[in-house]
Amino acid sequence: xxxxxxxxxxxxxxxxxxxxxxxxxxxxxxxxxxxxxxxxxxxxxxxxxxxxxxxxxxxxxxxxxxxxxxxxxxxxxxxxxxxxxxxxxxxxxxxxxxxxxxxxxxxxxxxxxxxxxxxxxxxxxxxxxxxxxxxxxxxxxxxxxxxxxxxxxxxxxxxxxxxxxxxxxxxxxxxxxxxxxxxxxxxxxxxxxxxxxxxxxxxxxxxxxxxxxxxxxxxxxxxxxxxxxxxxxxxxxxxxxxxxxxxxxxxxxxxxxxxxxxxxxxxxxxxxxxxxxxxxxxxxxxxxxxxxxxxxxxxxxxxxxxxxxxxxxxxxxxxxxxxxxxxxxxxxxxxxxxxxxxxxxxxxxxxxxxxxxxxxxxxxxxxxxxxxxxxxxxxxxxxxxxxxxxxxxxxxxxxxxxxxxxxxxxxxxxxxxxxxxxxx
Amino acid sequence: xxxxxxxxxxxxxxxxxxxxxxxxxxxxxxxxxxxxxxxxxxxxxxxxxxxxxxxxxxxxxxxxxxxxxxxxxxxxxxxxxxxxxxxxxxxxxxxxxxxxxxxxxxxxxxxxxxxxxxxxxxxxxxxxxxxxxxxxxxxxxxxxxxxxxxxxxxxxxxxxxxxxxxx
Numbered sequence: 001x002x003x004x005x006x007x008x009x010x011x012x013x014x015x016x017x018x019x020x021x022x023x024x025x026x027x028x029x030x031x032x033x034x035x036x037x038x039x040x041x042x043x044x045x046x047x048x049x050x051x052x053x054x055x056x057x058x059x060x061x062x063x064x065x066x067x068x069x070x071x072x073x074x075x076x077x078x079x080x081x082x083x084x085x086x087x088x089x090x091x092x093x094x095x096x097x098x099x100x101x102x103x104x105x106x107x108x109x110x111x112x113x114x115x116x117x118x119x120x121x122x123x124x125x126x127x128x129x130x131x132x133x134x135x136x137x138x139x140x141x142x143x144x145x146x147x148x149x150x151x152x153x154x155x156x157x158x159x160x161x162x163x164x165x166x167x168x169x170x171x172x173x174x175x176x177x178x179x180x181x182x183x184x185x186x187x188x189x190x191x192x193x194x195x196x197x198x199x200x201x202x203x204x205x206x207x208x209x210x211x212x213x214x215x216x217x218x219x220x221x222x223x224x225x226x227x228x229x230x231x232x233x234x235x236x237x238x239x240x241x242x243x244x245x246x247x248x249x250x251x252x253x254x255x256x257x258x259x260x261x262x263x264x265x266x267x268x269x270x271x272x273x274x275x276x277x278x279x280x281x282x283x284x285x286x287x288x289x290x291x292x293x294x295x296x297x298x299x300x301x302x303x304x305x306x307x308x309x310x311x312x313x314x315x316x317x318x319x320x321x322x323x324x325x326x327x328x329x330x331x332x333x334x335x336x337x338x339x340x341x342x343x344x345x346x347x348x349x350x351x352x353x354x355x356x357x358x359x360x361x362x363x364x365x366x367x368x369x370x371x372x373x374x375x376x377x378x379x380x381x382x383x384x385x386x387x388x389x390x391x392x393x394x395x396x397x398x399x400x401x402x403x404x405x406x407x408x409x410x411x412x413x414x415x416x417x418x419x420x421x422x423x424x
Numbered sequence: 425x426x427x428x429x430x431x432x433x434x435x436x437x438x439x440x441x442x443x444x445x446x447x448x449x450x451x452x453x454x455x456x457x458x459x460x461x462x463x464x465x466x467x468x469x470x471x472x473x474x475x476x477x478x479x480x481x482x483x484x485x486x487x488x489x490x491x492x493x494x495x496x497x498x499x500x501x502x503x504x505x506x507x508x509x510x511x512x513x514x515x516x517x518x519x520x521x522x523x524x525x526x527x528x529x530x531x532x533x534x535x536x537x538x539x540x541x542x543x544x545x546x547x548x549x550x551x552x553x554x555x556x557x558x559x560x561x562x563x564x565x566x567x568x569x570x571x572x573x574x575x576x577x578x579x580x581x582x583x584x585x586x587x588x589x590x591x
Contacts, residue, residue: 024567040453041493049581067451075451123491123515139493139519141577148581153567187438188485188511221488221513276438363490364447382489384442386465391443 002251004159005228006194009134009248013117021158021192021257030116031059032146035102035359036078037066038121038139043085045144053089055150060091061111063102066359071366100331100357103127103299107211108333110241114229115248119146124299124381125224126217130210131237132229132248134194137218157223158257159250160185160193164201166265171415173309173399174205174212175301175379179270180262181213182220183280190222193257196250197227201264207236208305215300216381219277271377271412272397275385283402286412293376294319294407295388296400297328297355298362301379304329304337306400311343313404313418314350320410325352326368332357352407364388370395377406425573427526427545429477429505431537431554432470437484439466441516444487444495455497462498474502479543481534482509487516496523506545508552510534521568524576528552533559547573 001018003011011019013028032054034042039062054060062082067075079095086093099105103124106112114132118125121143128135138152146152162181181195195217197210205213210227217225227233229247237245271286273279296302296310307329319325327347329335335357338344347354361368362380369389370376376388376395383395398406401415408418443466445458452458463470480499486509487495496519499507507520510531520527528545530552537543537554545552547569550561574580 024565037450038491038493041497044453045578048578050585051581072451078451078453081453121491123489125491137491137515139491139496139515139522141493141522142518145522145577145581153571155565187488188513191485191511191514218489218515221485223514363450364442365450369448382440382442384440384489386446387442391465 002253002255004250004254004256005196005248006134006159006224006226007156009115009117010154010156019156021156023156024153025156026151027117027154029059029119029146029150029152031061031111031118032143033061033063033102033106033118033125034121034143035066036064036068036082038143040078040081041140042121042143042147045141046148049144049148051148054091054147057090059150060089060147061106062086062091063094063099063105064096065101066363067365068358069096069356097332100334101299101302101359103215104302104330104334107131108331110237113237113241113243113245114233115245119143119152123218124215126222127211127215127299129214129217129224129226130207131233132227134224134226136224158193159196160190161256161259162195162197163199163259163261164197165199165261165263166201167204168201168264168267171269171401172267173401174209175399176267176270177262177264178213178216179272179277179280179397180267181260182216182278184260184262185220187219187276187278188221190217190220193222195220195222195225197225202227203230206305207232208303211303212300216277219381269399269402269415271402272383274383274394274396277381277383277397283398283412283414286396287414289396289412290375291323291377291406291411292374293368293370294323294325294403295361295368295376295378295380296403297330298359298380299330300381301400302328302330302334304334306379307334307338307343309400310404311346313401313408313415314352315346317350317408317418319351319407322410323407325407326355326361327352328355328360329357361388377403377412379403425547427505429479429543431481431539431541431543432473432478433539434466434480434482438488439482439486440488441490441492441495445492445498450492450494452494455501458494458498459501462502474504476503478502478504480504480507481537482507483534484510485513486511487513491515493519496520496525500525508534508543521571522577524572526572528561530559530561
């Protein structure tokens with residue numbers, strides 16, 4: 001029976017010989033991940049299951065990133081618990097100054113290779129689809145079962161084929177591709193399905209752009225988003241990952257729930273207006289929207305590519321006097337790379353604040369939350385009401401060029417209008 | 425399984441996990457501590473309606489966003505017995521089932537049930553009733569019913585452990 005890539009990965013990680021969308025199967029994990037928010041709740045549940053030890057310490061990773069560095073004693077206690085539990089279980093632990101934001105760290109440190117199934121205690125575990133892996137976000141009780149038994153239950157999803165045709169133009173980034181998809185199918189359009197990204201436009205994307213696209217599959221309600229592994233994947237993994245992997249693709253005659261086409265040739269930089277990632281307009285339509293804060297970072301768009309794009313806009317410019325700009329490299333490695341390329345100097349010179357890697361303000365935790373009546377433009381993945389602080393604040397989502405341009409202009413503008421200006 | 429409770433309505437669609445339990449309170453890890461923050465970003469006044477056995481009646485695409493289980497842990501702590509809605513987002517639905525909280529999709533019932541109606545759900549008969557009206561429940565997979573009726577994934581996993589078969 002022909003299958004899609006996602007179906008193949010799930011079947012190969014189960015005891016069943018075959019399965020169809022709708023079937024409920026038990027799926028084996030190649031890796032289980034949790035953080036300072038989801039981990040401690042999972043540990044409690046694992047204890048209640050009567051299980052003392054994890055199923056395989058080499059397949060478990062814990063990352064302190066949400067309230068890191070700890071913003072108060074309660075957050076510090078969670079991180080203390082995460083570390084002591086990790087030490088006791090003998091599992092890998094990324095603490096402060098060691099890694100950064102979970103999804104970025106696991107990808108750049110070679111934990112993830114194509115064909116894997118990853119259960120993560122964070123909804124953006126779908127990010128690993130950038131590498132052709134089935135990464136899926138689960139709640140803490142699910143994670144507890146994964147830690148205990150190495151398995152989770154899963155209803156086999158159908159697949160929506162998203163074909164990117166053509167090539168993206170200047171100032172267009174991975175963020176715009178996924179915002180275009182969410183605008184097309186809607187925030188519930190991916191329900192009970194996997195988004196599979198194919199076509200020449202997908203193949204031409206850098207790994208960093210793929211991470212941004214796969215990361216937001218969950219904002220369309222999808223189980224995960226996935227790119228078939230190719231030469232771009234292989235080049236990225238070379239000298240990074242030592243696990244063996246083989247590229248896998250959907251069968252040519254596999255059946256899809258639906259097919260969607262997005263033409264990259266005509267795609268402009270986009271903005272998701274408050275309060276939904278599906279409320280998408282072209283940047284030109286959002287022009288003139290006043291901004292109080294710019295936040296560049298998080299697990300979808302805190303890569304070195306995003307920081308280079310930010311520097312391209314900020315170099316020789318100043319952050320507008322009425323704007324606070326916060327730039328958060330997604331990992332220690334990205335941070336160091338940005339230092340060696342002189343990007344951090346550009347940011348600080350421009351008047352931006354540069355933070356250590358953290359999930360921080362993206363989820364309304366700390367380090368940049370918004371006051372009532374304020375509006376931000378961010379490269380994060382959610383602009384839900386109250387997501388970044390006050391429910392009376394507003395968040396717009398965009399790529400790093402657009403966010404950085406707003407930092408300079410004090411309002412949303414086309415990035416080309418900043419880059420073509422003479423250096424001040 | 426028979427579940428009965430008083431209807432509390434959340435009428436808007438696309439209610440996300442940030443409305444249901446804002447990120448600022450994610451550094452709480454025990455359910456009793458989570459309880460006071462349920463609905464904090466949506467309407468804190470809703471908590472005053474959570475007295476006794478409650479059936480939460482919700483709209484489309486309920487529970488979008490985060491995998492934070494705090495939402496469902498807090499719902500359980502408030503004695504919400506079932507969430508009845510037009511549609512649920514995957515991770516939220518999973519969290520409900522895993523914590524033994526039945527989540528039922530029945531768009532017509534979710535549209536017609538009024539606040540404070542007494543809702544009675546009979547999973548075996550495959551129907552629910554409220555204010556003298558009856559609605560059929562779409563088929564719930566046996567696996568899901570088994571999980572919910574055994575009290576969620578913790579009890580289900582413990583039972584499987586005792587049977588020594590693994591999950």
